[in-house]
Amino acid sequence: MKLFGPSRKRSLETAWSYDAKGLIWRILPSETGRIVGEVRDLEKKKASFFCLHAVSGEVLWEDLSPGDDWWIGMEGASNGRLYLHGFAAPDLPGKKGILAVDLATGRTLWEDTRMQLESLMGTTLVSSQKVDGEKIYLQVDAASGRVIETRKEESLPESWKEPTTTPRGFEFSRLIRDPARRIPFWGKITPPPEGDSAEIVETDVYDVLGLCVRSGNALRQEIHVYRRLSQELVLRDVVYNETAGFMPDSFFVQDSLLYYAIERKVLSAIRLSSPEAAP
Numbered sequence: 001m002k003l004f005g006p007s008r009k010r011s012l013e014t015a016w017s018y019d020a021k022g023l024i025w026r027i028l029p030s031e032t033g034r035i036v037g038e039v040r041d042l043e044k045k046k047a048s049f050f051c052l053h054a055v056s057g058e059v060l061w062e063d064l065s066p067g068d069d070w071w072i073g074m075e076g077a078s079n080g081r082l083y084l085h086g087f088a089a090p091d092l093p094g095k096k097g098i099l100a101v102d103l104a105t106g107r108t109l110w111e112d113t114r115m116q117l118e119s120l121m122g123t124t125l126v127s128s129q130k131v132d133g134e135k136i137y138l139q140v141d142a143a144s145g146r147v148i149e150t151r152k153e154e155s156l157p158e159s160w161k162e163p164t165t166t167p168r169g170f171e172f173s174r175l176i177r178d179p180a181r182r183i184p185f186w187g188k189i190t191p192p193p194e195g196d197s198a199e200i201v202e203t204d205v206y207d208v209l210g211l212c213v214r215s216g217n218a219l220r221q222e223i224h225v226y227r228r229l230s231q232e233l234v235l236r237d238v239v240y241n242e243t244a245g246f247m248p249d250s251f252f253v254q255d256s257l258l259y260y261a262i263e264r265k266v267l268s269a270i271r272l273s274s275p276e277a278a279p
Contacts, residue, residue: 009236012225015257015269016057020050024261029054029254031075031171034103035203037267038074045070049082051103054254057269061106067099078120080104081142085117098127102144110145124148126160170210171253173199174209183209184232192217197246201253202228206272208258210250218242223251223260225272235270238262 012259022039025047032195035052050062066072071090075083075098086097098117100109115127118137127138137156139149151160179198180186186193191213199210207222222241225235239250239260251260258270 008238009233010270011234012258012273013271015055015271017269018052018057018059018267019048020261020265020267022046022048022265023268024264026074027252027259027261027267028077028082029252029259030080030082030102030103032080034060034077035259035267036074036077036082036103040070042223044066049074049084049101049106051082051106052267054257054269060104064101064106066101066108067097072099075117076120077103077124079142080124081109083117083120083125086113098125098145100142109143110213112145115140116201122158171201171203173201173208173249173251175199175248179211180185185226188231189224197245197248199248199250201251201258203253203256203272204228206234208253210246210248212243215242219245221247221250225258225270237268240264 020037020039022041023040025040027035027037028137033054033182037050038047039050040047049064051060052058053060067084068086068102071087073085075085080103082101084099084101084104085095088094095116097113098115099111101108114129116129118126118128123142125140125142127140135153137151137153137160138147139160140147176182176198176268178196193211194214195212201208205228207226207228210221211224212219212221220238223237223239224233226233240247240263251258256272258272259267261267
C-alpha cells in the first residue's frame, strides 16, 4: 500500500505503524497502555482481534478469534480486560453475551451468554439479562464473571448507572458542525475543505483536525495537524482516499500520541512533540 503521495505532508515523527491485514472495524484504548482492535475480512466473513503496546506498537497478540467467526464485536476495555459481545441473532443489532479476555495474554477469562454489558466499573461491571420476561441488573466481578449482587431497575444504585471511565490521557475527537464559523483558520486551509462537518482534538501545542477535501469527482477525508500558535501545518495525511461524506471518529489522542487508520488497513501512531521540542 502506498502511504505517501502529493496529498501528504509529515514533519512529525511516526512512532510506529501496524498492518492489520484486513479492515480495521474499531479501535479501543485502555488505561493499561494497550491498544486493541477489531479486524474483519469481508470475503471470508471472519472477525479477529489484536492488541498492541500503545507506545512501542509491539504486537502482544493478534488473529484472536475466541467466539463466533463473524457475529462478535468489541464492547469495551477496562482494568486490563477486553470485553466482547455476541448477537441475539444473525443480522439483528441486539447484543447478547459477554466474553472477557485478558489484555496481556489474549486468554479467555470467562464467558456468559445470557448477560448484556451495561457499564464498566474497574474491578466490577454491571450487566443485565431477562429473567421470566423481566429485565434485571447484576453487579459482576470483572475478573471471574461471578455475580456479586442482583437488582431490579427501580432499585439501581446511582453508581451502577455511571458511564465507562475514559482512560487516562485519552482525548476524544469532538465533532464540529459549521466549522467555517467555529474554527478561526478554516478559511486558510488549502485545498479548501468541503462539507459542513469536521472533528478536532485540541492539545497544548497542536490542533488535530479531521476534514474532507474535494478530489476530482469524489471526497477525500484527511487528517491535519497544525501548531496552535503559528497555525503551521506539520502533518497532512489521508484517512480515506474516497468517501461519500465525512466519517467521524477517525482518530484519537492519548499521552501525546495521535492514532488513526489509513484506509482502515494500517494503524499509524504519530508522536506529538512537547512544547519544548516544537520549534
